[in-house]
Amino acid sequence: MNRLRLTRSVAIGLAAVLLxxxxxxxxxxxxxxxxxxxxxxxxxxxxxxxxxxxxxSFAALAHVGWFGELARNxxxxxxxxxEARAFTExxxxxxxxxxxxxxxxxxxxxxxxxxxxxxEASGGYANFQQDxxxxxxxxxxxxxxxxxxDRLALEGSYFFDDIGGSVRLFDRCSHxxxxxxxxxxxxxxxxxxxxxxxxxxxxSYARRPRPDIVPLVNTQGPVETFGxxxxxxNFDAVTHTLGLGVSQALTQSLxxxxxxxxxxxxxxxxxxxxxxxxxxxxxxx
Amino acid sequence: xxPHRSFxxxxxxxxxxxxxxxxxxxxxxAVTVRDxxxxxxxxxxxxxxxxxxxxxPARRQKVEVQQRDQQFxxxxxxxxxxxxxxxxxxDDVKHHVYSFSPAKKFELPLYAGTPAEPIVFDxxxxxxxxxxxxxxxxxxxxxxxxxxxxxxxADGAAQLRNLPAGAYDIEAWQPRLRNQAQPPRQRVNxxxxxxxxxxxxxxxxxxxxxxxxDSGDGYR
Numbered sequence: 027m028n029r030l031r032l033t034r035s036v037a038i039g040l041a042a043v044l045l046x047x048x049x050x051x052x053x054x055x056x057x058x059x060x061x062x063x064x065x066x067x068x069x070x071x072x073x074x075x076x077x078x079x080x081x082x083s084f085a086a087l088a089h090v091g092w093f094g095e096l097a098r099n100x101x102x103x104x105x106x107x108x109e110a111r112a113f114t115e116x117x118x119x120x121x122x123x124x125x126x127x128x129x130x131x132x133x134x135x136x137x138x139x140x141x142x143x144x145x146e147a148s149g150g151y152a153n154f155q156q157d158x159x160x161x162x163x164x165x166x167x168x169x170x171x172x173x174x175x176d177r178l179a180l181e182g183s184y185f186f187d188d189i190g191g192s193v194r195l196f197d198r199c200s201h202x203x204x205x206x207x208x209x210x211x212x213x214x215x216x217x218x219x220x221x222x223x224x225x226x227x228x229x230s231y232a233r234r235p236r237p238d239i240v241p242l243v244n245t246q247g248p249v250e251t252f253g254x255x256x257x258x259x260n261f262d263a264v265t266h267t268l269g270l271g272v273s274q275a276l277t278q279s280l281x282x283x284x285x286x287x288x289x290x291x292x293x294x295x296x297x298x299x300x301x302x303x304x305x306x307x308x309x310x311x
Numbered sequence: 312x313x314p315h316r317s318f319x320x321x322x323x324x325x326x327x328x329x330x331x332x333x334x335x336x337x338x339x340x341a342v343t344v345r346d347x348x349x350x351x352x353x354x355x356x357x358x359x360x361x362x363x364x365x366x367x368p369a370r371r372q373k374v375e376v377q378q379r380d381q382q383f384x385x386x387x388x389x390x391x392x393x394x395x396x397x398x399x400x401x402d403d404v405k406h407h408v409y410s411f412s413p414a415k416k417f418e419l420p421l422y423a424g425t426p427a428e429p430i431v432f433d434x435x436x437x438x439x440x441x442x443x444x445x446x447x448x449x450x451x452x453x454x455x456x457x458x459x460x461x462x463x464x465a466d467g468a469a470q471l472r473n474l475p476a477g478a479y480d481i482e483a484w485q486p487r488l489r490n491q492a493q494p495p496r497q498r499v500n501x502x503x504x505x506x507x508x509x510x511x512x513x514x515x516x517x518x519x520x521x522x523x524x525d526s527g528d529g530y531r
Contacts, residue, residue: 027507053405054404054444058523093409095405095421098407098420134439134441136407136409136411136418136443137409137411137441137443137446138441138446138519153426176517176519177517207515208524210519210520211515212515212516212517213516213517213518213520214520214522214525215520216520218524218525271525273522273524273525275520275521275522276522277524278521278522279521279523280522280523281522281523281524281525283524283525285525304525306525308523308524308525309523310522310523
């Protein structure tokens with residue numbers, strides 16, 4: 027309940043800043059939309075093949091807001107964010123997230139080649155079909171980036187994630203370090219490669235009994251998302267993610283994007299991997 | 312007797328003007344520009360430099376590089392050294408136009424409408440324009456020490472007009488030209504020659520992308 031109040035406060039605060047900022051500084055409107063279909067071959071985060079479950083999901087995301095210059099090199103971006111995601115098989119994961127994001131970007135110099143530092147914070151509330159997973163979520167972090175040459179842009183970032191559930195089993199905090207490179211083959215075709223290191227709580231589903239996992243867990247509980255006999259285990263682990271993406275511009279404001287992610291999570295003897303494919307259309311006005 | 316004398320004087324003056332003013336006859340030359348594969352090159356600047364090195368000073372003319380739909384228009388402009396250029400913003404968002412180019416460094420911080428004062432381009436060379444708000448916005452102004460210039464259209468053709476007869480070095484420049492330090496040059500004699508052609512060695516075009524990407528939005 028405290029999380030819910032905090033989320034509301036953050037949302038109201040951001041809205042107030044947005045109104046104040048747009049009254050004093052003119053800027054551009056942000057209207058970003060994304061429709062996505064994705065496939066995850068291990069949506070259950072299971073280490074044993076027999077427990078692994080795969081699924082497709084369909085999502086629609088929107089970020090609507092404003093960005094403007096507070097000073098010569100300082101940009102403020104404020105958006106209201108919404109995400110709806112539905113899974114074809116495991117509907118417990120279906121959810122709607124409403125939130126807000128604020129970021130400040132400082133450019134050391136002018137123009138596209140200038141390095142930048144961006145601090146960012148977001149908050150939201152997720153409503154899942156399975157009520158146990160409902161809760162507020164926050165993210166805060168910092169990104170540094172530089173376009174090295176016309177075709178190549180590099181970014182590095184740190185984020186702290188705090189995802190809450192209505193029961194402790196679904197509470198997760200994690201620290202995340204990421205690096206990415208984007209290469210423009212042409213004005214229309216872009217390839218990206220990224221690596222992410224995440225250290226924090228994960229939720230893995232496995233059929234009971236799993237005495238080998240029990241000593242590792244923060245908390246656990248019976249959750250029948252994947253059928254009777256499954257237990258959800260919340261434990262701290264390290265996840266490495268490698269991502270490869272291709273983005274093709276269709277028009278100035280529309281693109282199609284394909285992304286592949288390989289995820290490897292481990293804690294002591296326990297290891298699971300996942301492969302995620304995402305196909306999305308993005309529109310930005 | 313007096314009217315007869317003045318008629319003779321007029322006749323002599325006319326003969327002298329005809330003999331001496333062949334260099335004042337306005338000539339023109341058609342130029343075509345193609346790339347190494349033979350395709351027409353648009354947005355190539357063609358300009359004629361008199362071999363004598365004497366070109367008339369810049370004329371007062373209204374030159375504008377507009378911002379419309381978050382793009383510069385035109386993409387390539389050419390002006391004579393000393394020309395003043397206005398940068399009207401026709402969008403309903405502000406722009407922050409800048410150039411780091413040695414030929415003209417300037418900055419027009421966040422503005423809407425048309426800045427009161429134009430920017431004077433007082434040194435020859437290439438001036439690359441950008442917008443600090445919208446990274447994909449790019450345009451070029453080529454500053455040349457001559458009033459005789461033109462920009463090719465989609466057909467790769469341009470016409471240089473109203474040149475006094477004489478010898479000229481004609482140069483061709485394009486933003487993607489591989490050898491920016493030494494644009495290709497051809498010597499022509501006008502009005503004897505009425506056309507010429509260039510073949511340019513161009514780099515692939517790399518302009519910053521405007522379309523949304525899946526892997527971050529660095530410009531925001």
